[in-house]
Amino acid sequence: MGRLFGTDGVRGRANADLTPELALSVARAAAGVLADRGGTSRPVAVVGRDPRASGEMLEAAVVAGLASAGAQVLRAGVLPTPAIAHLTAHTGADLGVMISASHNPMPDNGIKLFSRGGHKLPDAVEAAIEQAVAAGDSAGPRPTGADIGRVRDLPDAIGTYVEHLLSTVTRPLTGLTLVVDCAHGAAAVCAPEVYRRAGATVHVIGGEPDGWNTNDGVGSTHLRPLVEAVRGCGADLGIAHDGDADRCLAVTAAGEPVDGDAILAVCALALHERGGLAGDTVVATVMSNLGFHHTMREAGIGVHTTAVGDRYVLEALRARGLSLGGEQSGHLVFLDHATTGDGLLTGLALLSRMAETGRSLAELASVVRRLPQILVNVPVHDRLAVVESDEVAAAVNACQAELGEDGRVLLRPSGTEQLVRVMVEAPTQQQADTIATRLADVVASCG
Secondary structure: OOOOEEOOEEEEEEOOOEOHHHHHHHHHHHHHHHHHHHOOOOOEEEEEEOOOHHHHHHHHHHHHHHHHOOOEEEEEEEOOHHHHHHHHHHHOOOEEEEEOOOOOOOOEEEEEEEEOOOEEOOHHHHHHHHHHHHHHHHOOOOOOHHHOOOEEEOOOHHHHHHHHHHOOOOOOOOOOEEEEEOOOOHHHHOHHHHHHHOOOEEEEEOOOOOOOOOOOOOOOOOOHHHHHHHHHHOOOEEEEOOOOOOOOEEEEOOOOEEOHHHHHHHHHHHHHHOOOOHHHEEEEEOOOOHHHHHHHHHOOOEEEEEOOOHHHHHHHHHHHOOOEEEOOOOOEEEOOOOOOOOHHHHHHHHHHHHHHHOOOHHHHHOOOOOOOEEEEEEEOOOHHHHHOOHHHHHHHHHHHHHHHHHOEEEEEEOOOOOEEEEEEEOOOHHHHHHHHHHHHHHHHHHO
16 A cells, blocks of 8 residues: 555545545545544544545445444544544544545546644654555454444534634725635535624625536636626725645736735734734745745744645644744735634635734735746656655756855655656746756656
8 A cells, every 4th residue: 555645634636546545545544543542542633635526425324434443533524624623622533524526627636634632743653554554454443332433523613713713814995806716615504604693795606506516717826706806896906716725826806816925925924013923933844935934034033944734834833832933825924813724714814914903915915026937837757766866866956056145945855646747946037947847857857
């Protein structure tokens, strides 16, 4: 068996790579491993999903696996991933399970796991679960009779999460008009209500999930419909979530995209000004633009850099006692309010900053002066072998030497697909494009 867990849980094409049998095995293994580590023979698990049709099938398998291992199961239904993390902590559950492939297209699905307190699993726990899955039926408890787990619906799961989000809003968002793109995903069940109850005037696109249309031409990976909607209704901004609403990207009133770097900078500066940025330091990943680093340095804010993945951002936040971190892709973690990336919490923070300052999103986001950047996804047969190739390493070193301190080169394998991502930043877009193309050709030839 190959490695199950990528950068964000187990993911693959539903009913092909990610089968009901595998989902059941992962759930049984997770219940057993976390029960052993938590010292309880009957763990409690919260289970949620996004609206993908395959989620119904996989939810049934996950619930069966958990109950088979003796766990008590609380079904939360369709909710964002951060809602499941919050509810895991709120209910005191030992395990949270979210069935979603996040921003990936509908044929894919995934399983994300949270431990007690709503935290992403550390590598050692994931490895233990993988070992238990590989061991098959010989691993983990097989209770009978009254020791089999029971299943019930978690009452008012949506309401609990909505009230949690609204508790973070310190001033009404009255006077702000936004378009929210729910990606035909989990955000559709609560995002419009949250933004309206916070005081904003809200227009919705991507808010009609049918099981097949999640992320289909909408959401944070497809901003064009949001741009058109914002311009069409004269909104102050647009907010785009992904299928499980753990991301937030934005567009200005003029339709210009605002990425996670700029949103992170806006939020960091806001917290810094009121003394709420722990350690006067923000956590970002290696993908953050050099312009973001320059902005933070000029404001007297330190930046701690991690590998790509919100789990690594979270690990750094917790280990260093910090409060804010995020990714260019729109995953932001506000550790004072959440245990994982939360797109709705991020949207509320961005809107609150606009309400507090009276400034437009374009003006707020302009603090980050981005270096020209290009990201090329190169399909390969073995992404890990490619990034370990001596030929590829030599090409990367040559490109970095050419750029010197005026730019940078980053090469990394995708955590979920057979892709190698080539990122180049340079003083000019032409130079970035030229170097990225050259390096992508080398990666492709070695793939």
